[in-house]
Amino acid sequence: MANIDDWDKRFPVSEGLRPGIALLQDMCASFASQLVVQPQTITHENSETATAIDGIADKPTIAGKLNPQLQFLRASPQLSARRNASLRNLTVLARAASPSLRPAVNGTAELGALGTVTGSETEPPLTAGGVMGAMETPAQFLEWYGRVEEAEAAGQDAEALAFASQLRERVSQCSQMLGCLDDISSLLSAMEADYQRVCQQTAGVESACASLSAQRDKLDRVASEIGEQLTVYNWLGPITRLLHAPGDRVCEDPEFLPSLDRTEEAIRFIESRVEETKDSELYLMRFAQCRMRALSLMKMHALRAFKALGAFDAKGPAVYVHYRAAAVALGPLLRALQQRGTQATTERQVLVDVQNAYFATRRAWLRPHIQARLRDIAAEHEAEKEAAVLERRVGALRDWCAFMMAVCADESRLYADFFDSDSEGESGLRSFLDSAMTLFHEQVRPLVIHESDVAVLAGLSLTLLTYNRMLPSASEDAGTEEDVDDEDSEDVDGLDAFYAVVGHVLQDTQHRLAYKAQSYIRAHIGGYRITPSDTDAMARWVRVCLRLRIAAPAQLSTLLELPEDLSPDDAKCLQWIYPPVENCRWLIAQIDGCLDYEVQSGVVDEARTASKQNLLSIGARFVRDSSIKSDNPITEADAELMAHLFATHNLVAIEYSTSP
Template sequence: MTSVDDWDKRFPVSEGLRPGIALLQDMCASFNSQLLVQPPAIAVESSEATTPVTNGVVDKPTLGGKLNPQLQFLRGSPQLSARRNASLRNLTVLARAASPRLRPAVAGTTELGALGILNGGDTEPPLTAGGVMGAMETPAQFLEWYGRVEETEAAGQDAEALAFASQLRERVSQCSQMLGCLDEISSLLSEMEADYQRVCQQTAGVESACASLGSQRDRLDQVASEIGEQLAVYNWLAPITRLLHAPGDRVCEDPEFLPSLDRTEEAIRFIESRVEESKDGELYLMRFAQCRMRALSLIKMHALRAFKALGGFDAKGSAVYVHYSAAAVGLGPLLRALQQRATEATERQVLSDVQNAYFATRRAWLRPHVQTHLRDIAAEHEAEKEMPVLERRVGALRDWCAFMMAVCADECRLYRDFFNCESDGEAGLLRSFLDSAMTLFHEQVRPLIIHESDVAVLAGISLTLMTYSRLPPSSSEDDGTEEEEEEEKEEAEDVDGLDAFYAVVGQVLEDTQHRLAYKAQSFIRANIGSYRITPPDTEAMAKWVHVCLRLRIADPAQLSALLGAPEDLLPEDAECLQWIYPPVDNCRWLIAQIDGCLDYEVQSGVVDEARTACKQNLLGTGARFVRDSSIKSENPITDAESELMAHLFATHNLAAIEGVIS
């Protein structure tokens, strides 16, 4: 039989259930043991009727009762069984101590009933191990009966344990099977992982092989492309030759002409770099060179025909430029392509022929056009007789300059429509052509300057030419770098292609300034330094002296104040006092005319010369004449008054000279 401790070890109970189990056990322990068995009424009656009695002891009847369903669960509790067994053992000990011999069962009383085994003096005998109630005379019989009861109860308890153990064994078997399945699955997964690693390695090898094959393919594609390009270069020869030898005069106007020329240049460069590698490289190089020369010759012939057709237009002014500009739309790209490839002597000669034809055509139209227009301008201004000579000459010169500037700008723009002007050689050709056109302007203006003697006209011409000339770079600022000075110099050399115009205008301006300085010096000698007093001057001097004496003017400041307020004088007195000595007036006029028309140093020299000559004439001739004329006048004055008037006259005119010079 399993002990309580072994039972607790085999079937442990959680700590949370122990308080409830202990409470249930205490409550069950207070019940009578007969409550654990509920024999059915029918079974009891049947047993009473059928059970035989032997020697006053009831045979072991078959236990027809059944456990109380409400208490069936309590029987399975090991602790409750142990407590019940302990209680029964205590009862047995008490029974043995009370009487060594049990009396036979009598109606309604037994030793067990006296001991409280029977419930409250019940007359029913206790059940035997077999469920049959019998009489027990000795403690041995009781113990035997109790042992059978205990075995029966233990058997019931062991059945549940065995059933539970069987269930556990079944679960263990299932778990063993599951563990076996898990082992098989783990083994299968290990095999799959090994297969996966092997597949990964094989995939990496395939990828590496594919990458290697891809690089080889790219290299082969590149080699194939290079071979195709090389073969294409050689295949260009046939279509290019066919195009360049096509019949008709409009080959250059074909849209494929310039691309074919570019391909010819590319083929020549390609074959020259690989002439030793190809079998027929020299032959192909020669044929492509022939195609190149053929194309340039076709451009030349096409340009010559175009220039000849343009030269046949009978038009004037802007109409001609319109025709040339329209022709430059299609001809310009061809001529610039010719310029770009004119590197050898033969090719440069072809370009030179085209440019000479262009300039010859333009020169044939431009020269008579310029000459006619310059003559028309001069005739138009000379016809205006009512205008002063100065305005007529300066106006004609201004119109000439404007016309020639427009001509140079138009010719430069037109040339750039046909050709490039980036190289020095091209710029030199255009400059030579424009110089020839400006020569006509120089031939028209220079005689006008040489034959002109009027200082005012020369000053006006000089001022007009300075307006149209290129200003020299400022030399007052020395803080600029050499690079900036070089850039300014380059910009000054060519502004909108008018360098030829500025060069001729500068040359004419230099001649004009030389002529103006020479005529200014002549004017100084004739009208300032060597001036002789005329009778009208004598009369004006006498009036001036008498008015000053009458108004008691003895100080130049007083005279200046009166001249500043002429309303305080009589009109005739104011007119007399405003008279200026003619050399002084001439000096002031000359300085005003040449102001800004000469170089600064030349102008300063001329002004100093005029000033010196005017002072000498004023002090040597004018003041002495005033003193002498005052004495010889109709109203004689004293010597002191005469000297005072001479001093006043000289001081007043010197102040006028200084005011003009300052």
């Protein structure tokens, strides 16, 4: 059997219960001391503890009143361990307080206060009022000890009872809270039901409102359609009164164009509802008559305005000022007519008549003005007697081009003040400007055809190139042919007609220049014949070279390094160049940039080839013969060297001439 001291180890007690156990042990110690040292009769009038100890006869009653939870706690091992510990403490205290407890006599121990057999059988036991009293048998002792233990257990369970009472209070409170929660849950359920009912009612109201809104919109559309129909038919009276108002300035009324727009809108409206409306055909005819009346008024007003502007043209001054002033009032009418000209045949015919009247009015003034101005420019340059022919011809062409460019630009801007840009209008303007540029072509082309001077033709070509439209060259990647065609067809500030005529005149001039350049090559380069002046110049050149040969024979093979003591006349003589070579250099300088690249390259190559052939066949042979027949004759080898030097010097001059 395990030692009783191991109970604490086998049944450990938590830290929270140790204070209560210590208090219980203290109470048991004091109670055991009273029980052993001062035996007395304990009445039922004492405390609950005395009642539990003395009321042996009342044990069943007391046991019946114990809490079942306390009986369970007594049956637990931990409470049994504590009960055994209390018993041991009680025994120790009893032995320490009573001297009647003696060691064992004749091999038996005395229990003393415990009421067991003592060492002396003759010693009388304690009375009932003492410790043992009537406890003469172990059964009585155990019964008495049971009552003591129950009383002790009741004292030990006081804390548990208090805690249980507190738990019962908490249970009661929780029950009350659960009741409140049930009430709240019932209230929320009722509120949710009310909310669902309100949502259903709201949905019904919304559906009803949507239905009413749809009906209202339908009624509004019907009312709008009815009002629109009534409004369209009500337009007829005011429009008719406006178009038949007396006077010639009905078109200048601010309500004229809005009335025309309303007329066309009414025609479209009635045409879409011919079968739905009563008397629709009658109203359609009346509105069509109003439209024709408006178009006729616009045409008459425009013709009348152009006629009045033609009267200003006859007077001359400030022509463009009057036209631009008239365009402020007439332009909106003509643009409105032009917009309608793409929709119906009648409006298009009216627009064509108005544009023809405009171009006729401008042409009647512009042609005499251009002819007179071109003649005046030519006369001004011919009057400059001090200037050379090249300067007079080139100056006249430059002024003609500038004048015609200004005329085309001004006419294009003036047309834009009256009309919008469209295909038909642009074609009419182009025809009008082409007729004006014909006068320029008739004035310039004879000047080019009858010109024979290469320098003058080169100057004319360069001037025309200045005023010609720049197009992508063949050597550059200018894109597709379609892009080039689009660029050619694009009207830049209305100068298409001007550029077209300038391009034709430029082609004629370049052809004429190339032809005259070839004639010049044949006459003055390839077929050049030495003149007496050339013979004298060659003789001087030979004499200087021979003199230099006497001073420094090595210099006879080159003219790049000349003596420092050479006189200016000798230096000038040595720089003399063979005339065909000089003519080749002059021709190349004249045509540089005046012809197409390929044509110019061909002319330059032809001039250089002809110059070289003339130099080698005529010039070098003549120098050799002149060197041998000079006053200081030289050997034939030296003469050949002189001819070679002459040819080399002139060939270098050809190669360093201006090239394309």
